[in-house]
Structure formats: C-alpha cells, structure tokens
Amino acid sequence: MSDPMRIRAQLTGDKVDVRVLMAHEMETGLRKDAAGKIVPAHFIQNVIATCNGKTVLSAQWGPSVSKNPTLSFRFSGAKVGDKVIVTWVDNKGDKRTDEALITAAA
Amino acid sequence: MNRRDVLKTSGGTMVMALAASAGLFRTGEAFAQEWNKSAFEVKNLNDVVKAMGGSTATESKDISFVNAPDIAENGAVVPVGATSKIPKTESISILVEKNPNALSASFTIPDGTEPTITTRVKMGQTSNVYALVKADGKFFYAVKEVKVTLGGCGG
Numbered sequence: 001m002s003d004p005m006r007i008r009a010q011l012t013g014d015k016v017d018v019r020v021l022m023a024h025e026m027e028t029g030l031r032k033d034a035a036g037k038i039v040p041a042h043f044i045q046n047v048i049a050t051c052n053g054k055t056v057l058s059a060q061w062g063p064s065v066s067k068n069p070t071l072s073f074r075f076s077g078a079k080v081g082d083k084v085i086v087t088w089v090d091n092k093g094d095k096r097t098d099e100a101l102i103t104a105a106a
Numbered sequence: 107m108n109r110r111d112v113l114k115t116s117g118g119t120m121v122m123a124l125a126a127s128a129g130l131f132r133t134g135e136a137f138a139q140e141w142n143k144s145a146f147e148v149k150n151l152n153d154v155v156k157a158m159g160g161s162t163a164t165e166s167k168d169i170s171f172v173n174a175p176d177i178a179e180n181g182a183v184v185p186v187g188a189t190s191k192i193p194k195t196e197s198i199s200i201l202v203e204k205n206p207n208a209l210s211a212s213f214t215i216p217d218g219t220e221p222t223i224t225t226r227v228k229m230g231q232t233s234n235v236y237a238l239v240k241a242d243g244k245f246f247y248a249v250k251e252v253k254v255t256l257g258g259c260g261g
Contacts, residue, residue: 064211065226073224076217
C-alpha cells in the first residue's frame, strides 16, 4: 500500500478548508523507461471525500493529473473535531483511505 | 505536528474499521465503476461535453481560474483551479486542449460544497486550458492559455 495522504481540514468561519496531498506515481502510460519500453499507466481514477457520512466532494481523474496529486476544496456543515475521510482508487484497483480531524484556523 | 500524530496513531486497522463501518468501501467501488472512460479518451472540449451527456458548452464569464499561471516553467506540475458563480453548479472539470487526451480531472460538487477546486495537472506543451462547468444540466466553460517552457509528458 502506498504512503499516507496528508490531509488538512481547517474551519474558517462556517466553512471547512480541506487540502489533500496524495502520494502516487500518476504514470501516464505514454512514458518510456531507459530500455525503451512503455511504462504502463498507473493513476488515481476516483477520489471521494466524506464528512459525517455525507459526501463532500467526489472526483474522476485521468492520467494527466500531476504526480503526487494535490486537491483543495471548501465545504460547510461541519464543526471542529469532525472527521474528513478521503479515499482514492487507482486503475489497478489499489485504494487508500486516510482521515483528518477538523481543526480551528489559527 | 498534531495532524501527523493523528495519522500515525490511528494506524491501518482502525482506519479500515472506521471506513468499513461508514460503508465507505462500497461507495468507493461504486465510484470506481463510474469512471467515465469515454470522457477521458477524447481529444477536445466538445467531445468531452458529449461524453458527459451534454450537447454543447457556452463560454461564461461566471467561471474564473484560480492560481493558474500564465507561464508554467514545469509542465509536469501546473497548478490549476477553477471557481464557478453559476447557480446549481454540479461539476467542474479541467481540460488541457493539447494533451493526448483533453480531460484531466472532473469534480462533482455536492450541496454544501463551494464550487471552487484546485489541483495540479501535467501539460505536454503550451495549450489552452478549459474549466468546464455543468450547472443545472447545462455546460459552460472558460478558457485560458498557459504557456509551458518545459513539457510534462516525458518530452
């Protein structure tokens, strides 16, 4: 399994600011290795973020999202101490789920 | 530090248990099946709109780019964000016209989430970047040229 995501969720006013940094190669399937062989595509296809059982963002990605993808978005309807849970699934069926507690903005 | 401690101490098993109890794996799989393969295989804006079930997209001044550069020094990592002021925005997609396949990422915005997202994409060369918004069943877009001085697709 790949490395954990870094997730930051901060409550500012009534909105939660979420930033996610994922660890993934995001191989396009177009690149060749030193031996001239094509490196097979390996990329995150689906991302879903939930909070209190409700989906707050979902995404479909192609291979042209950068290596070690970042994502930021903002949602309302949560409070400090609630959990934001992020899951990704890649084209090989690997998946990873991480979570972060919502903190108050400094 | 706090956030990292949480990540470390929560460990694999607890995360799995929590996720399973929240029914997350089921939704994860459902979403995996929903990957819109045809939309990711076509070459231009109109075909992407069609693959998403629309007919045409109209240009809109209510969509703007957030922190997308005019000139990107490294095409492998180009920050692109988009925000939509169109009521009932359902999804925001990022397209790069001259990439091998145009569609890069597509975000579904549920109620309660702001129609603003940012991410990072790869660009093979200088190209128009589109922010495509689906709102109330209709498609709108904004376009911006991003100049790339070093390609990001292995070139």
